[in-house]
Amino acid sequence: MHERLANLLGATSLAVTDLVLAEITGSAEVSASGAAALVVLAHAPGLGVTELGRRVGLTQSAAARMVDGLQAAGLADRRPGSGRVVRVHLTPEGEQAVGRLLSARGAPLTGVLGALDAAERETLAALLGKLLAALYERIGDADLMCRLCDRHCCTAGAVCPVGQADREAQAATLGEGAR
Incomplete structure (x- = not known):
């Protein structure tokens, strides 16, 4: 499947x-x-x-x-x-x-x-956010991933999943450096 x-x-x-x-x-x-x-x-x-x-x-x-x-x-x-x-x-x-x-x-x-209807678009948005966060883990470069993004529309009233994954990865790196 x-x-x-x-x-x-x-x-x-x-x-x-x-x-x-x-x-x-x-x-x-x-x-x-x-x-x-x-x-x-x-x-x-x-x-x-x-x-x-x-x-x-x-x-x-x-x-x-x-x-x-x-x-x-x-x-x-x-x-x-x-x-x-x-x-x-x-x-x-x-x-x-x-x-x-x-x-x-x-x-x-x-x-x-x-x-798609409105409910399907909402579900798809959540799923795409999850996929983008996972893709960030593999690619590791938010600038490259978002090179054609309309950043304003992605962050208006929401959190960009790629930006969030990038911030979390940077925080984890800083946390490891403090050890």
Whole structure:
């Protein structure tokens, strides 16, 4: 029985991912990693290229190429930081693109959830929170997991399950260090 459930989950997650990626890449005319970088920069402006790459799952050299593309499109710019660090910031056009990206991301997700009634959506929210907390234990990187999240809607009136798992993991690490 778990094999069928796992297969259904896999097919659902892949179909939803395909819908979301098609919408977001079309809305700002950027790659999936470029879209994620724009959303990340909206929440954490001024990241260095290497850290930005880590948060979107790219190597430093791939991140540098991605930032080149975002800069060429007028969506981001580089600014000198301390030492050799170069900070990446959104341009006004990049900030507008983030709004389009998050709207484009939300549209197919809202459409998919329309197949469920209110009680089913509430149950699904609780189950997804549990799955995300478990996924955090395996992945261990909230920034990477939430790279395309609309953080405001996730935390408005609720606790983000990934953020909560991250805080608990950090507290546990600090507790182990005190021993």
